[in-house]
Every structure is written in C-alpha cells, then in structure tokens.
Amino acid sequence: MEDIEDLFAGGAGGAPPGFRLPLNAVGVNPKRNASKRSVSKQKDEVTTDSNRDSLAPPSMKIPGTQTIYIKTFGCSHNQSDSEYMAGQLTAFGYGLTEVPEDADLWLINTCTVKSPSQSAMSTLITRGRSGKKPLVIAGCVPQGSRDLKELEGVSVVGVQQIDRVVEIVEETLKGHEVRLLNRKTLPALDLPKVRRNNFIEILPINVGCLGACTYCKTKHARGHLGSYTVESLVERVRTVISEGVKEIWLSSEDTGAYGRDIGVNLPILLNAIVKELPSDQSTMLRIGMTNPPFILEHLKEIAAVLRHPCVYTFLHVPVQSGSDAVLTVSSKLCRTVKILFESHLKISLVAGHEQEYTSGEFRTVVDTLTELVPGMQIATDIICGFPGETDEDFSQTVGLIKDYKFAQVHISQFYPRPGTPAAKMKKVQSKIVKQRSRELTCVFEAFAPYTGMEGKEERIWITEIATDGVHLVGHTKGYIQVLVNGPESILGTSAIARITSVGRWSVFGEVIETLSSTNVATKVREEKKPPCTSDVSTCETWACSAESCCGEGKSGEACDVSGDITKQDHKTEGKSKKIEEEKQEVVSHWGFVDKALVCGVFVSSLTILVLMISIASRAFLRQ
Known part of the structure; x- marks a missing residue:
C-alpha cells in the first residue's frame, strides 16, 4: 500500500497538527480481524484491511469527551513526547487522569534501554487488556521492535508521529487498530503541551545519534541524527520563558552531536539560547547528556557557557567503563558525519572511520571542565558486566570512580537487548555481574561529596515538591539538590538558602530570602x-x-x-x-585655586591664634 503520508492531498507535508483524518483515508483494522494478520511481515506505516465495509461502527461517545491515562517510561525525551501528546489531546477536549481505572483509554509511552522497563510495559499492557481498556503504545519499544508479540492487537504511534496522536486515539476508541511508524520529518516544537511540571520545559534539540554502540537499542528506535534548527529552538525558548518556565532542560540521545547534520554545532546553539535567558537569572538552562567524543572538540566553548550565570554548572557524561578494552567493544562512534542539502535532495557523506572513545578522553573532559568551571558537577554512567569484561577491566572502572569521587553515578548491570550486536556476545556470569554491581555501589556510596557545605549560603532555584510531600526541591548552580521547608507559593522562584545539614544524595537548607526579579536586578546593577x-x-x-x-x-x-x-x-x-x-x-583632582584657598584658611587660622595668645599675654602682665 501507499505510505499514509501519500494519502493526503499535498502528500509529503503530512497533516497539520491535530488534523483529523476521515475514516476512509486512514488504513485501519477492526480489532476482531487483528488475529488474521502477521505483524512481523508488516512494513507499512498503518495496518490495513482490504474490506473497508467491515469496519466496526464508531463509538456512541462524542470524540474528545473521553478521559486518557498516560504512563511514561524512560528518559526526559520520552517525558517531553508525552507532554506534547497530552497537550494535543487536551486541546481537542480529552481529559487526563492519573487513575488508570478512571480512563477510557491508556496511552503507554515506552522505553527500550533496559529489560526491566520493557517488562513493566508488558505487565501494564496485560493489565489493560484484562480491564478491557483500549491501548495506544508509543515510544521506543514499538518503533525499534515492530514484530513484538505484546504489540499485537493494539494501536501504535511512532516516536516521530506524536503530532498524530489525536487521530490514533479517536480511531482506537472506535475499535480500530492503527499504526503510524514511518516518517522522515521531525514533529514541530510549537505543538500544544501539558507539562508535568509547569516550571520545567524539556526541550528536545535533536533525535537519534551518530553512535554505533553495540549494546544500545535506542538507536534502532530513534534512528540517525536529526537536529532542529537553531532558529526554531531559540523561538521555543522565547515562548516558554514568556509562559513562566524557570528551568529549560536540553534533551536528546546525545546533546554533543547536535547540529552535525545541518552544519552547526552545540556551542553555536548554546550561545544563541543564553542570549534569550533573562538577565535576572530567573530562568536557568540545563545541558543534557553528551558522550565524550563530540564534546572534546568544543571543551573551552562549552566551559564558557557553563560559567554563564544562567546555566547550571552540571553535565552528564557517560563513560560506561574505565577499561579501554571494554570501550573498544562497546562504544564505536563515527567521529565526523556531514550532511549536505542541495535544493530538495539530501546527500549524506560520511568521512573518517569508526573509532571508540577512551577512558583517557573521558578524563580529559572531566579534568578540563573541572579546571575551567568553578563548582563543576559531573554525573556519569557505568555498565557492570559488559560481555568480555575481566576482573582487571572492572578494577580499572573502580579506579576511575575512586579517582573522581563523582557525586552522581548511575550503575547498571548489563542487559542484552534483542537485535543488538552485544546480545550475541559471550556473557559474563550473572552472579559475577551482580557481585561487581554491589561492589561498585559500595565504593560509590562511601563518598561524602557534600561535606563542608554546612553553614554556606547558596542561591537555589526552587521548582519541585519532594517525593516526601513535605519539602520543596531547589538546586544550586552546580545542580546540587537542596531540600527546604516553605510554602508552595515559592515554587518557581529563586532564593538564598543556608545549608543546615548534608546527606549522601542531597543537602538540607533553610530559606533566608526569596529573590524577586526586582531585587535581583538591583543587585546586578550594584x-x-x-x-x-x-x-x-x-x-x-x-x-x-x-x-x-x-x-x-x-x-x-x-x-x-x-x-x-x-x-x-x-x-x-x-x-x-x-x-x-x-x-x-x-x-x-584638587587644582591650584583649591590648594591656595586651603593654605589661606590655614594661615588665617594661625594668625588669629597668635593674636589671641598675644592679647592674653599682655593682659596677664598688666595684672
């Protein structure tokens, strides 16, 4: 069949955001016929049925009056996608609920990074089917594993089709199964959005990556690098600031690779964005995760941006292992990729060769940023038990963590993901993997990174309510979490806080002064x-x-x-x-006249004093 985009008048451009396709223009399957198809053989974007007259009758409910439950797994990019889908659904009148049982349809946004996340997705799908809930599955799992058995009989929306979620939900509520997966253009950034946190904007700057990591399944879903233009991202920043956002998180699968497909780079984007940030530092920027190779080329420029008063001095740089032998097998990256556009023809030229990064290059990134950026905080990731990892390899990883005593380390056991090269490699014994994970966790938790902060006064930006429901969460410029007591009215503000005590994962403080835009501006002028x-x-x-x-x-x-x-x-x-x-x-700056006047006053005073002494002496002699 034709690609669904070709079914539109005008074809390649697709439907405008929220456009509702007429039923005869969308290929759908009534759920009663879902068992007749073979999912693994479907290459089309939408499942179709040749007998259009057999379509199930539409629901008696008016479209847009139902309630949707959205569950999100995975990274901040997935969270942003869910917020965009929620925004479009509410714009068309759908209600949102956090109580699954109250919903008319479940929208599950999935993550394929680790097996536990996918298992949780499968459990939720089973639960939804048992409750006879219509299901729409989004995210990286269906995009990267289209023939997955769990996806049979449910509607699917691809990672680049989130601007079509209203159509999919409507058709699914009518009893139809819809699949939209193939597309070569990025969703618009100005779609309606319902943020999980009104003060935090998660801004995707690109999708996909240039990597060829042997363990990564996300590349199968998100594909090759696709970057938004600097202009579109800057315009989005202007918009969200006007809407009262206080933190902007730049998100992608690899922030450092940004722009290499459109002839720009990350420093160009960052410098353009910081120009738009308010001078009173009421809105802060957080730079997202970046792999070592691409940031190496721009360390000084990125360090300068991190020193900017409106940018958190925090960066997430995954190393995965301290052993070069493991990194050689696990992380092969194309160093230079250039994409040229001439007229409407897209030409991809790949120069250079695949080359892994080393632990030495990671150390260079950390050392340079720590030297150039006061208060720099770096988080990293470690995979324990990658195929072929020896005791010596693991010892080098432990040594790396001990050398830097990172405040944040995300430790994961190796999970073989279906379809990746690493899944076919000889695995390390499970008990050894678990033992190494426990050992590294003990090493990491022995650090006390925030010791010495007690009594210090820090400016913090308060944007969240803590999970305990009692404290508010603020962050220092180094993005250290500070838990404070205070009314919810100070959410979205910055404040001066005195650190009262420190813990392993965060510190506690008391608010001394909340900073308004007015008094901050005054202090800046002073x-x-x-x-x-x-x-x-x-x-x-x-x-x-x-x-x-x-x-x-x-x-x-x-x-x-x-x-x-x-x-x-x-x-x-x-x-x-x-x-x-x-x-x-x-x-x-006294001149001659000023000095003469002073001398005259001095001489006059001295003459008066002499005369007074002389008169007093004569009076005394007469007596």
Whole structure:
C-alpha cells in the first residue's frame, strides 16, 4: 500500500497538527480481524484491511469527551513526547487522569534501554487488556521492535508521529487498530503541551545519534541524527520563558552531536539560547547528556557557557567503563558525519572511520571542565558486566570512580537487548555481574561529596515538591539538590538558602530570602564589572555573560562568568572600597585655586591664634 503520508492531498507535508483524518483515508483494522494478520511481515506505516465495509461502527461517545491515562517510561525525551501528546489531546477536549481505572483509554509511552522497563510495559499492557481498556503504545519499544508479540492487537504511534496522536486515539476508541511508524520529518516544537511540571520545559534539540554502540537499542528506535534548527529552538525558548518556565532542560540521545547534520554545532546553539535567558537569572538552562567524543572538540566553548550565570554548572557524561578494552567493544562512534542539502535532495557523506572513545578522553573532559568551571558537577554512567569484561577491566572502572569521587553515578548491570550486536556476545556470569554491581555501589556510596557545605549560603532555584510531600526541591548552580521547608507559593522562584545539614544524595537548607526579579536586578546593577583579560581569575566573582565580559571575538573562553550575586559580605566590602576610592579620587583632582584657598584658611587660622595668645599675654602682665 501507499505510505499514509501519500494519502493526503499535498502528500509529503503530512497533516497539520491535530488534523483529523476521515475514516476512509486512514488504513485501519477492526480489532476482531487483528488475529488474521502477521505483524512481523508488516512494513507499512498503518495496518490495513482490504474490506473497508467491515469496519466496526464508531463509538456512541462524542470524540474528545473521553478521559486518557498516560504512563511514561524512560528518559526526559520520552517525558517531553508525552507532554506534547497530552497537550494535543487536551486541546481537542480529552481529559487526563492519573487513575488508570478512571480512563477510557491508556496511552503507554515506552522505553527500550533496559529489560526491566520493557517488562513493566508488558505487565501494564496485560493489565489493560484484562480491564478491557483500549491501548495506544508509543515510544521506543514499538518503533525499534515492530514484530513484538505484546504489540499485537493494539494501536501504535511512532516516536516521530506524536503530532498524530489525536487521530490514533479517536480511531482506537472506535475499535480500530492503527499504526503510524514511518516518517522522515521531525514533529514541530510549537505543538500544544501539558507539562508535568509547569516550571520545567524539556526541550528536545535533536533525535537519534551518530553512535554505533553495540549494546544500545535506542538507536534502532530513534534512528540517525536529526537536529532542529537553531532558529526554531531559540523561538521555543522565547515562548516558554514568556509562559513562566524557570528551568529549560536540553534533551536528546546525545546533546554533543547536535547540529552535525545541518552544519552547526552545540556551542553555536548554546550561545544563541543564553542570549534569550533573562538577565535576572530567573530562568536557568540545563545541558543534557553528551558522550565524550563530540564534546572534546568544543571543551573551552562549552566551559564558557557553563560559567554563564544562567546555566547550571552540571553535565552528564557517560563513560560506561574505565577499561579501554571494554570501550573498544562497546562504544564505536563515527567521529565526523556531514550532511549536505542541495535544493530538495539530501546527500549524506560520511568521512573518517569508526573509532571508540577512551577512558583517557573521558578524563580529559572531566579534568578540563573541572579546571575551567568553578563548582563543576559531573554525573556519569557505568555498565557492570559488559560481555568480555575481566576482573582487571572492572578494577580499572573502580579506579576511575575512586579517582573522581563523582557525586552522581548511575550503575547498571548489563542487559542484552534483542537485535543488538552485544546480545550475541559471550556473557559474563550473572552472579559475577551482580557481585561487581554491589561492589561498585559500595565504593560509590562511601563518598561524602557534600561535606563542608554546612553553614554556606547558596542561591537555589526552587521548582519541585519532594517525593516526601513535605519539602520543596531547589538546586544550586552546580545542580546540587537542596531540600527546604516553605510554602508552595515559592515554587518557581529563586532564593538564598543556608545549608543546615548534608546527606549522601542531597543537602538540607533553610530559606533566608526569596529573590524577586526586582531585587535581583538591583543587585546586578550594584555590581561593578571589571574588564576581563586572559586570566580567568580576573572576573571570576562577577556576574558577566560570555559576551559582555570578554567580547564577541573571544566567545567568553578566558573569563569566568559564574558570578554569585548573593554574597552580601563581598557586596558590602565592595561598597566600602568604592567610597574610599571616591574620596581619594576627590583629593587627587584638587587644582591650584583649591590648594591656595586651603593654605589661606590655614594661615588665617594661625594668625588669629597668635593674636589671641598675644592679647592674653599682655593682659596677664598688666595684672
């Protein structure tokens, strides 16, 4: 059959967001006929039935009046996709519920990274079928494993078809099975969105990656790199700031690879975004996960952005193993990929060769960022028990973690994912994998990364309610989690907090002062920005942007823009110095006339004093 996009008038462009296809334009299967097809042989985007007259009668309910339950597994990119789908559904009148039993349809957004996530999906699908709930399955599992048995008889929406979710839900509620999987264009960024947290915008900057990691199933689902343009992302940033968002998370499968398919790079995007961030630091930017190879090429530029006062000094850089032997097998990456567009013809040119990154390159990333960015916090990932991992390989991984004492390490046991090269490799014994995972966890948990913070005052950005339902969650500029007590009215604000105690995973604090846009702006104006030189220490205590501090030509590489405007003692000391300098400046600018007048006053005073002494002496002698 034809691809569904060809069924539209105008073809390749697809339907506008939320457009509802007429039933005779959508290939669907009544659920009663679902058993007659072989899913594994379906290559088309939509399951079809040759007998259109056999379609089930539509539901008696008016479309758009039903309630939807959305369950999301996996990464922040998946969360953003769910928020976009929720936004479109509510825009068409559908209600959302967090109680599965109250819903008329379940929308399950899946993750294929680990076996437990996919198992949880399967369990939820079984539960939905038992409850006779219409099901729509989205995300990486159906996109990367189309012939999965669990997906038989349910509707499916692909990762790049989220702008068609309304159509799929409507047809599914009518009793039809719909599948939309194939597409070569990215969903628009300006679709309606219902954020899980009103103060946090998860902004996907690209989909897919340039990697060829032997253990990764996500590449099967998300595909090759596809980047949004700088202009579209900047426009989205402007929009969400106007909507009151206080944190923007840049999300993708590999942030560092951004733009290599459209002739730009990550520093270009970051510099364009930080220009849009409010000068009062009311909205902060968090840069997403990036693999070591691509960030290596732009370390100084990215360090300059991380020093910007509106950017969290935090980065997630997965290493997976401290052994180069393991990395050689597990992480092969294409170093350079260039995609050229001429007219409407897309030409892909791959230059260079596949080359893995090394633990040494990872160390270079960590060492450089730690040196150039004050307060830098780095999180990483480790896979225990990758096929072929020896005791010596594991020992090198333990040594790497001990050397850096990372505050955040995500430790996973190796899970063979069907269809990946690593799934066919000889596995390490399960008991050894579990033992190594426990050992590394013990090593990691022995660190006390936040010791010494007690009594310090930090500026924090408060955006969430803690899972205990009592505390509010704020983050320092280094993205250290600070739990504070306070009314929910301070959500979405920044504040000065004094750290009262520290734990292994977070710290506790008390709010001293909440910062409004007005008083922050006043404090910024009170700061006097010195000129920047090639010496990083010259401006490290001042709130200056990369451009204002170093000029456009230097891109902020040589200056530190991590100024802390909350240090009251520094501000007071600065004011006192300023007053003394002004006094000295007044004295140094006295002219000849000023000096003559002062001398005249002095001589006159001296003459009067002599006369008074003389008169007093004469009066004494007469007596």
